[in-house]
Amino acid sequence: MKTVAGIDLGTQSMKVVIYDYEKKEIIEKASCPMDLISESDGKREQKAQWFDEGLEVCFGKLSAENKKTIEAIGVSGQQHGFVPLDKDGKALYNIKLWCDTSTTAECEEITKKAGGDNAVVDALGNLMLTGFTAPKILWLKKNKADAFAALKYIMLPHDYLNWKLTGNYVMEYGDASGTALFDSKNRCWSKKICDIIDPKLIDILPTLIEPSAPAGRVTSEAASKYGIPAGIPVSAGGGDNMMGAIGTGTVADGFLTMSMGTSGTLYGYSDKPISDPANGLSGFCSSTGGWLPLLCTMNCTVATEFVRNLFQMEVKELDAEAAKSPCGAEGVLVVPFFNGERTPNLPNGKASITGLTSANTNRANIARASLESAVFAMRGGLDAFRKLGFHPKEIRLIGGGSKSPIWRQIAADVMNLPVRVPLLDEAAALGGAVQALWCLKNLTGKCDIVKLCAEHIKLDEKKSTNPIADNVEKYNAAYKKYSEVVETLSPLYR
Known part of the structure; x- marks a missing residue:
């Protein structure tokens, strides 16, 4: 049996599926709920510790026999969330989520300094909205000065899981384009927007990688903790919508x-x-x-x-x-x-x-x-x-x-x-698994993602x-x- 795994870190739960890519079926899946810190001022936050525990719980529920067959892993994660870490990888504050609306003032400040809405769109292809990551970083600087001073790593939820699995600090274009720090047309970080928040920002952002490239390989430490094979590739992954696109064809x-x-x-x-x-x-x-x-x-x-x-x-x-x-x-x-x-x-x-x-x-x-x-x-x-x-x-x-x-x-x-x-549910997790398969095949040759999705994404005609x-x-x-x-x-x- 040959399988790949897909992980989906959502707002309400984390899910892991093991996908048999020869039989084209999900053979096992596990999930656990995610708590939410919610307050009347628009605050919506989670803790990095909960993500750590979610990986252990989900992989712990899967059979050891099936986990041994996994050849590659792909991660989907809720977009825009800001995971701030220090030089030792320790969380400096809670993770402000996509649905956090407490950063209205920061959005207005960045937009004004950039020259208005049109200037922001010209730089990013997007407006500066509360859901995006950039105003969350400025919020940390303004409200948690000590945490911002110690900031070394800026990750999105799916990047954080990639880092836990591989130890590599990277980000692919899809999820990066939802940060409001990224020039989507030219596929690079926007120095203009980064400098408005803080001059050090652009130097601590992750290395950008192509979506077909691996984020890295599973470390021996992660393999031991989660019961998965060491050395298998972890694909670039992406935001839940980007992975949902793959999982729906x-x-x-x-x-x-x-x-x-x-x-x-x-x-x-x-x-x-x-x-x-x-x-x-x-x-x-x-x-x-x-x-x-x-x-x-x-x-x-x-x-x-x-x-x-x-x-x-x-x-x-x-x-x-x-x-x-x-x-x-x-x-x-x-x-x-x-x-x-x-x-x-x-x-x-x-x-x-x-x-x-x-x-x-x-x-x-x-x-x-x-x-x-x-x-x-x-x-x-x-x-x-x-x-x-x-x-x-x-x-x-x-x-x-x-x-x-x-x-x-x-x-x-x-x-x-x-x-x-789609015939198979869990589109984001399935998308992560199919992207992992794409990455795996690209390591030994050239694989077309359109053909791969046509082969693996089937529709439920009854619905x-x-x-x-x-x-x-x-x-x-x-x-x-x-x-x-x-x-x-x-x-x-x-």
């Missing part, structure tokens, strides 16, 4: 992946750099060599979870209740900014339920509106893709939302595109969903109303 022009998890993301592969930061479309690099324009919303299953808990319903009960309501929920709209919002850029945004009347106020309409709101939030990203000349063929749907038949149909109708679901013309028309009208409401409310939160 979104590695060629025309395909879009939509992830409906805690956050909502919509991204597609492009052979050339494209972005529209003003409309929420970030200019990221892919972890396969091209680019990955991406829209991210802060609230996806967050919205449905709040509504579900409000009515004290199980997940399937929420779906069943929503199915009683027609497309557009009879005018009821949920504005799902429970965690603030990134698209539109409203870190201080608040959620609301609007459009209520004496005739339409019921659980079914509110339940359906919560499902619809997550897709409405990503519809703007699809429009931005099209304006930039991207011609979408279909959507590959992943995340918790992909398991819901009614949510799949809403997605197909709102986006007016066929929706397909394929096509748009219904009558529903599409109704949702065009409902989306227009949703956009008007968001535009009207936005000035309240700026």
